[in-house]
Amino acid sequence: MSEVNETALERSKRSDAKQDLLLADTAQDLLQQYGCGPIQFSGTNDALYERHLLFDDIVAPAAAGTREQFEAAARSARDILSQRWVRTQSTYDRENPKRVYYLSMEFLIGRSLTNNITNLLLDPFVKRAAAQKNLDWLGLIEQEPDAGLGNGGLGRLAACFLDSMATMQLPAMGYGLRYEYGMFKQAIQDGWQQEQPDNWLRRQDPWEVARPTRRWRSSSTAPSSCMAGASTPFPAGLPC
Numbered sequence: 666m667s668e669v670n671e672t673a674l675e676r677s678k679r680s681d682a683k684q685d686l687l688l689a690d691t692a693q694d695l696l697q698q699y700g701c702g703p704i705q706f707s708g709t710n711d712a713l714y715e716r717h718l719l720f721d722d723i724v725a726p727a728a729a730g731t732r733e734q735f736e737a738a739a740r741s742a743r744d745i746l747s748q749r750w751v752r753t754q755s756t757y758d759r760e761n762p763k764r765v766y767y768l769s770m771e772f773l774i775g776r777s778l779t780n781n782i783t784n785l786l787l788d789p790f791v792k793r794a795a796a797q798k799n800l801d802w803l804g805l806i807e808q809e810p811d812a813g814l815g816n817g818g819l820g821r822l823a824a825c826f827l828d829s830m831a832t833m834q835l836p837a838m839g840y841g842l843r844y845e846y847g848m849f850k851q852a853i854q855d856g857w858q859q860e861q862p863d864n865w866l867r868r869q870d871p872w873e874v875a876r877p878t879r880r881w882r883s884s885s886t887a888p889s890s891c892m893a894g895a896s897t898p899f900p901a902g903l904p905c
Contacts (some may be wrong), residue, residue: 678788713741713795727797732868734800735808738791739778739871746781757836765830765837769823773816777872778809784831811866812846 717737718726724733757764774780782791795802814820829903830837847863 669707699770713744714738717741718775731801731804735778735805736803736869736871739809742778742785742787742791743872745785745787749785762836765835767823767826767830767837767839768817769815769839769841770815771820772812772823772827772839773815773817773820774812774824774827776806776811777808778808810863810865811847812870813844814841816848 714727714737716723716727717740718733721740722729722733722736729737782788792802794800795805815823823841827837827839845866847865849860850861850863852861
């Protein structure tokens with residue numbers, strides 16, 4: 666019986682070793698693709714996740730709470746995305762292609778962490794890192810509220826258009842309004858509906874990049890929706 670258990674353990678170790686080797690090869694391909702340099706996503710004291718916990722939240726990884734873990738994971742994914750973002754913009758500046766500017770009053774983009782991890786092909790790395798650190802991954806992603814930038818068909822359609830243009834590698838950018846409050850929260854008390862504001866920005870959004878020095882001038886003859894939609898200098902966090 667012990668020989669059987671030992672054989673199963675050896676097979677498990679060999680399987681883990683093969684998986685580590687496959688992930689290492691894939692990681693090198695992604696690093697080359699995204700131009701991220703030698704810093705790993707997680708697993709070492711100098712990795713992105715550990716650095717954000719230490720330098721942004723000033724907390725040891727073992728003592729970090731779920732919210733701190735979410736912010737560190739989101740910023741780590743954004744670090745990878747940011748370098749791809751800059752390379753994309755540099756390519757556009759060099760090639761000067763025609764661009765698409767998608768203006769919408771709503772963008773129902775959902776949660777950016779899971780969306781960007783999927784788009785950046787980081788899912789196997791994140792799941793493995795979460796397992797190694799005994800993180801409650803589902804609880805971690807629940808820390809991110811849905812972005813309160815839309816509330817239905819129009820917002821979801823606009824977000825789908827952005828996803829499609831990114832998939833087709835079209836030089837495109839979405840512009841909209843940064844609503845302070847999203848859809849209201851609904852509760853039933855004594856048989857009556859009670860509405861409460863959805864304060865989705867009550868905590869710092871790790872995906873936002875404020876650019877207060879950038880301004881756009883809108884023509885006074887433009888439709889009011891265009892004038893309003895052109896006033897938000899916050900990227901949506903979607904790869905182009």
